[in-house]
Amino acid sequence: MSFTQYKPVRTRLQRSELAVPGSNPSMFEKALKSDADYIFLDCEDAVAPDDKEQARKNIIQALNDLDWAGHGKTISVRINGLDTHYMYRDVVDIVEQAGHRLDTILIPKVGTPSDVYMVDCMLTQIEEARKIKNPIGIECLIEIALGMVNVEAIAQSSKRLEALHFGVADFAASCRARTVVIGGLNPDYPGDQWHSSLQRMVIACRAYGIRAIDGPFGDFNDPEGYTAAAMRAAALGYEGKWAIHPSQIALANEVMSPPPKEVERAKRILAAMDEAAKAGKGAVVLDGRMIDLASSRMAENVVRMANVIDAKAKK
Numbered sequence: 001m002s003f004t005q006y007k008p009v010r011t012r013l014q015r016s017e018l019a020v021p022g023s024n025p026s027m028f029e030k031a032l033k034s035d036a037d038y039i040f041l042d043c044e045d046a047v048a049p050d051d052k053e054q055a056r057k058n059i060i061q062a063l064n065d066l067d068w069a070g071h072g073k074t075i076s077v078r079i080n081g082l083d084t085h086y087m088y089r090d091v092v093d094i095v096e097q098a099g100h101r102l103d104t105i106l107i108p109k110v111g112t113p114s115d116v117y118m119v120d121c122m123l124t125q126i127e128e129a130r131k132i133k134n135p136i137g138i139e140c141l142i143e144i145a146l147g148m149v150n151v152e153a154i155a156q157s158s159k160r161l162e163a164l165h166f167g168v169a170d171f172a173a174s175c176r177a178r179t180v181v182i183g184g185l186n187p188d189y190p191g192d193q194w195h196s197s198l199q200r201m202v203i204a205c206r207a208y209g210i211r212a213i214d215g216p217f218g219d220f221n222d223p224e225g226y227t228a229a230a231m232r233a234a235a236l237g238y239e240g241k242w243a244i245h246p247s248q249i250a251l252a253n254e255v256m257s258p259p260p261k262e263v264e265r266a267k268r269i270l271a272a273m274d275e276a277a278k279a280g281k282g283a284v285v286l287d288g289r290m291i292d293l294a295s296s297r298m299a300e301n302v303v304r305m306a307n308v309i310d311a312k313a314k315k
């Protein structure tokens with residue numbers, strides 16, 4: 001291990017992240033009662049310009065009136081981008097009036113670490129002025145080419161930063177990729193056209209101790225396509241995926257939870273390595289395969305996630 005280490009900033013279960021437009025309050029109650037681990041109330045792209053002010057008001061009311069924490073939800077708000085005049089009011093109004101009920105702010109279309117710096121600075125001032133005790137976390141969407149170019153710097157831009165999200169739709173637009181669909185494979189491409197970007201982002205996240213979350217899959221009538229995309233992300237180290245429709249919540253929870261067989265094998269690896277340590281051995285054979293301390297580290301990741309999931313289920 002390097003002498004320089006960035007510890008995981010914060011563990012939160014974020015297998016499924018339900019996107020809820022702030023302009024549609026009829027969906028708030030359903031979101032509250034859903035099985036999503038995480039919910040973000042949206043001020044940004046799911047809200048038309050004429051509805052922005054009302055959406056902000058709806059969000060403030062929903063944060064104050066609904067018991068998100070009591071329903072086991074982490075609650076976040078996606079503000080508008082820093083290139084819009086809506087953004088400062090999103091932060092000021094929402095955090096001043098409901099910041100004590102908010103877990104994180106999701107910043108879209110982050111391009112440079114300064115974008116995060118600005119929101120961090122505003123949050124710090126408002127929290128101090130309003131005596132908000134729990135610091136609000138920051139999450140960023142990596143969804144423009146500039147953000148991907150700077151992803152390593154963005155991943156270390158603030159102590160508040162908890163997660164980066166891969167926003168495949170805007171990323172496709174920003175790269176002028178030949179597609180008009182949100183997520184999924186392009187048959188013209190041999191493999192996953194998003195692979196290198198997904199890989200780059202997850203490495204940046206893990207280097208600096210933050211979570212990596214996969215973004216939307218637009219075709220909610222294609223559960224197989226959704227599941228396949230989630231599995232590709234999970235294989236790389238992503239720990240959650242957006243749900244843009246309630247039907248995608250269960251799919252995300254399923255894919256992003258280590259299967260019982262995997263948990264059982266991980267526990268057996270840890271037990272076998274304990275025995276190996278007692279016998280003064282670094283490597284042993286389990287089920288016909290060599291395992292060593294690197295196997296223990298992989299197994300610990302699986303068991304840690306399974307424990308967090310169990311703890312939530314018991315609440």
Ligand code: GLV
Binds near residue numbers: 141167168169171215
């Ligand atoms: C999400 O915001 C995306 O653009 O995919």
Ligand code: MG
Binds near residue numbers: 108141143167170
């Ligand atoms: Mg986007």
